[in-house]
Amino acid sequence: MRVGIVAGEVSGDMLGAGLMKAMKAVTPCTFEGICGPAMTAEGGLSQFPMEALSVMGISEVAGRLRDLLRIRRDLIAYFRRTRPDVVIGIDAPDFTLALERALRRDGIRTVHYVSPTVWAWRRYRVRTVAASTDRLLTLFPFEPEYYAGRADAVFVGHPLADAIEAQPSPDKARDELRLDGRGPVIALLPGSRVTELRAHARLFVKTAQRLALRYPDSRFVAPFVNRETLALFDKTLTELQAFDLPITRLHGHARQAMAAADVVLLASGTAALEAALVGRPMVVVHRLSPITYGLARLLLQVPYVSLPNLLLGRGVVPELLQHAATADGLVRAAEGLLENPGRRAEMTAAFVELRAHLGCGASERAAAAVLELVGAHSTPSGVMSCAS
Template identity: 50%
Template sequence: MTTSSDVPAPKPPLRIAMVAGEASGDQLGAGLIHALREQLSGTRELVVEGIGGPEMQAAGCRSLYPMEALSVMGLVEVLRHLPGLLRLRRRLGRQFLAEQPDVFVGIDAPDFNLGLAYRLRRSGIRTVHYVSPSVWAWRGYRVRNIARSVDRMLTLFPFEAEFYRRHSVPVSFVGHPLAERIPMLPDPVAARQLLGLPERGPLVAVLPGSRLGEVQRLAQPFIETMQWCLERDRSLRFIVPCASPKTRELFESILARSGANLPLTLLDGQARPAMTAADAVLLASGTAALEAMLLKRPMVVAYRLAPVTYRLLQRLVRVPYYSLPNLLAGEPLVPEYIQDQATPVNLGQALMNELHNPSRRSQLMQRFRIMHGELQHNADQAAAAAVLEVAGG
């Protein structure tokens, strides 16, 4: 006979505080919440609250404040919003300390989240930070503060995990979610059909950046690069996916002022199908370079910064490469040009070599496939397993 005392008491809900500061973090947070719920598999209720965007909220996160409050870019903008950001962090800290979640997960936004994590951890709340700041590249002294602030760092790239192990910071390499979502064998023909482009003929995707400052600095040299290439190969066609209406408006105005007459298609968004459809990609350094690598596209990477910022970073940055494919490979796998090196001639020559060198293309595709596989760690599930381990749940 079974008595009520023989029935195990239900576990209390697993309470997770989670803060994401922009769209990419919102996507990571949503994937993490879904994976947490799957791993708990109905054995324990999951309660998530903090700050998240529409995807985290749809996954079940109760957002206490709008995510846009943290989405501040640029030094001047951050300084202007700093008093409000500090007030928000203090308010969140008081609330989390009062509610005592099982674990706090800060997703990216390191300047905001690591300070909050430090305060919570000092009071006994376990903490996880998801997405490493570029501490391995510059301001390396921050690793000491990270060690005091987190019980576990979750990294997207293996070289980041190696850095933290060298500094005795508990770390889990979870892989990159994009490596799960992008197929190992992309379909360029299907992408061209989707975009209404001819199935044949050399096509170059041109991505001058997702932010207005990037487009302002790179649009003109990219337009001149297209013109340089077209003068040498009249069969070329170009496609430019614009990240937002504002970046499209800016690019169109710079294109009009340039007077260039290019066989060019402008798109609203759709960067991934545009790169998939292309034979080569000219792009601003950033996540787009990682995406182009996962899509197995030959690429030329460029970047320009404000002159003062560039001079400052020259003194501070301690890595031999700045594009993600080269950082992952540990060698100059793809051509990259920064600041004054990002000229139409340099970019054009490199781009033509990527278009017209079949043996290099074949070798590059093989390396990209290997690197793609190395990033496939089922990131959402791996991150969830690490968070549950830290939470003791």
């Protein structure tokens, strides 16, 4: 089977790699399109670098619009020539849905993996999804109901719940990362995109400086997805004269960093779900450009931005948004967790509840749903229902 596959960022790369591995376990497959490192390791061939799609926010996308449109146009032309059995777009809906729609009109079957956040804002995208894809694979159990009668939406679960060990040993993780000392360990995750680093790096470094004064024995660990984001963080350390901070900077190893931490400070996104599945208390920050933030305030239809709070339906995790995302605010929130073992225990107990909603062999279910669509596999009864 020949599969076109497109991922736009690190979380999509992880989902794609799991899906590819599960599909290959059932039937021989080849994959090409836009792949990140994990998908490439599973044999994916990339026509364009995934980093070219890794932008966030309305004004940020506008600055790269010409390049994004060119890549999408060239990719559509490529798939029209090569005619894969199915094309799978992973998340990145503003890029992938238009790609899928164009190919579907040409008779190529399409799958979209990860529902757009229609439950949060821009609900009209339900119609866009319905016009673009033959099957939608959702990560969360409440999502298919938004597409009832409009699109073939299948809940498959979230692969992170299968991949991440529950409550891993912090001591083991600290030994593996060579984090010595007895003071608190604080993980810093300012984001996986360059745009996020530009928005958050100074905030996180200033916060670390103040926490280091408050807790002289503290240690910090900061994982980065690539050299470019690490270089931006290092540049910020230099600008703020902060290279004397006890920060272990890592290329990758985000889950180890979370597991080693007493508290995780992170930018909103998939990392928040990872930290919850690892079972570590956290504080979430979220900064956007003024234009993007202004529009989001007008259109947002949910009370939270972090995935743990959205999935639990209550404000378990502190969220510091836009103007509230200051070093003083982040320090106070971190102190509120470091100084309050009961608060940390409440948060980790809620994360056990969250895990129960998501863990169900997600990659295998996603693979079965794709293969059943193209007629390469007969899906066993019940394989698409794992909410119970």
